Amino acid sequence: MSHYEDYRVIRQLPGGAQSKTxxxxxxxxRQQFIMKKVDYLEDVDRAKVDVEVELMRSLDSDFTVHLVCTFPDLxxxxxxxxxxxxxRGDFRxxxxxxxxxxKSEKLMRGWEYTAQITRALDHLHSHNVMHRDLKPANILVNQDGTIRLGDFGLSREMNEDYYLTIAGTKVYMAPEVxxxxxxxxxxxxxxxxxxxxxxxxxxxxxEADSEEAMIDKIKKNKVLELPDWVSNQMKxxxxxxxxxxxxRRPTTKMILSHDTVLMTLRESQEKERAQVELIRERTEKDQEKRRADTAQVELNRANTxxxxxxxxTNNAEELTRIFQSYVETTQSEVTRLTSEVTRLNRELQIRETVPSTLQTQLKQIPVPTPKPKQQLLQVTSSPQATPVEEEKKSEIKDDKETKDESKDKNKEEVKDEDEDISGNFDDTAKKSVVKKVDQFPPGRIKVKILSLKRDDGKDEGTSNAFAKILYAGEEKNTRDDGIGETYEFNFLGGEQGGDKTIKVQMWDVDDDEEDEQIGSIGVSIKEFLNNRSTKTVQFIGSGNLYGENVGSLELEVEYVPDD
Structure with a gap:
């Protein structure tokens, strides 16, 4: 038994005033159906619905819409x-x-639908039932073109030759109604x-402008003429x-006996038989295929x-082999251990049979007594030195300590010098610096700016930032010449020149106001003497950016002595 929750509503369909579909x-x-909801609360409503449900069940056939089930809503x-x-919806x-x-196909198919609807109506009349609301909206069409009569809400069993209660859609009612x-x-x-x-x-x-006008034409039998292309038999x-x-109207039996309708029915029945045979063959093929597929599945399962x-079986054989190997190994190990235990027991027995006299003799061997510490010192000490000899030894000791301090000082100076010139260079560059700072003659320092980057990582050499290079009172900047230019500075030589620093400043370009310095860094010239190297330095911000990394600079410095 189905229930309301078993179905999912896809969409509402056009329906009558008495129900919603x-x-x-x-x-x-996932199969689709039509759900028709009718009022079922009042006794009158229940009586109408019960009649419709009973009629649909009693009239169930290939000519009527099949009632699947009924149940109350939530x-x-x-x-x-x-x-x-x-x-395909309804006949409209x-x-x-x-x-x-x-036109020719209209006539041919017109006879087919005349025969189909008449057969469906004959099914009702044969069961003594009038439809009472036959209209295009109550004739439903399947995918294959066959029709079903639906909506038996107004249908009634005829207890007499005619029914006194009027029902149906007015523009499809007969004049006598x-x-x-x-x-x-x-x-x-x-x-x-x-x-x-x-x-x-x-x-x-x-056809008329209003329903009232159409009803008036029905009463007066003012019917439109059929077109000339319609055959006389159809007319x-x-x-x-x-x-x-x-x-004077025909019954359903009389219509079905008409020559053209009868011929159409025979052709339709032949088509139906052919369709049934085709369906039967397809069903048999499908069943045969399902049986073959099932057999293949069973075969695959058996092979698996x-x-x-x-x-x-292979796993069991492998486990047996491993176990046998383990047993053999264990037996061999047991045999080896047994032999070892036997050997140790034999040695133990030999040791236990050592003559007690030998042990006694060993105990009687005298042990040497160590000499007192004072006696040893007297043997190793030298004769007492004279006062003159003691004074000479003191002078030699002081002279030796002075020389050691001098050597240590020289080592510290060399170490400091190595640390000053180390910079960020590799080991080869360190080894090439062999002179002290004060040994370099005057010359030129060549400085080349390779790249200038702001903290956002963009090259800013020509847009909104530039660098100033200052050394020994001289100043150069990349705003005038750009990134990649080489700037030369005079190197004073000796200790005075070596102690100077190359100072690099980062400036922000402002077209409306004065340029603003945003960072600077100083690099000792000692790091570049007798060496051509590149170095990347970080700018430390000043002013509002004090202490922050505002950018980086990559520069190349070369020392060239004067000829």
């Missing part, structure tokens, strides 16, 4: 009817599609004639069904089991 999907299978106020879903869509067909307030089987036949007229021409036979059948006198059994 939805396209839904069964969650477990609130218990409405009854949900799950109906089969006809993919088919009428619109029909108008695009050639409007004039005499009575309905019978022929009223359904009139509605069928109106539908076939509308299918062939695309127009309602009583006769339509006029026959729409006769103003209900007695065989492979697994072989693997288990």
């Amino acid at each position: 939805y396209l839904v999907e069964l969650r477990s299978t 609130m218990g106020l409405q009854l949900c009817m799950i109906l089969e879903y006809c993919v 869509n088919l009428i619109d599609e029909f108008q695009q067909l050639p 409007h004039l005499l307030k009575r309905m019978d089987r022929s009223s359904d036949i009139f509605s069928l004639g109106v539908i076939i007229f509308q299918l062939i021409t695309g127009h309602h036979p009583y 006769e059948v339509i006029k026959w069904m729409m006769n103003i006198d209900p007695i 089991q065989i492979d697994q059994e072989k693997q288990r």
